[in-house]
Amino acid sequence: MIVIAALLIGAVIGWFRAARMGGGRSDKLQYAAAHAMGLAVLGLFLTVFLTRMG
Template sequence: MIVIAAFIIGAAIGWMRAVKAGGSRADKLQYAAAHALALTVLGVFLTVLISRMT
C-alpha cells in the first residue's frame, strides 16, 4: 500500500513541478514518471524496513 501511495504522490509532485516550470505535455509526463519512480523506490525500502522491524 505504501508503494502505491508513493507512486501516485510522486507522479502528482512531478506533474505539478512541470506545470510550475511551464513545461509541455511531454515534460509533464517525464517529470511525473521520474518522480513517481523515485518515490516508489523509497516506498519499497520503507516497506522492507517496516516489515523487518516487526
C-alpha cells in the same frame, strides 16, 4: 500499499513541478514518471524496513 501511495504522490508532485516551470505535456509526463519511480523506490525500502522491524 505504501509503494502505490508513494508512486501516486510522486506522479502528482512531478506533474505540478513541470507545470510550474512551464513545461509541455511531454515534460509533465517525464517529470511525473521520474518522480513516481523515485518515490516508489523509497516506498519499497520503507515497506521492507517496516516489515523487518516488526
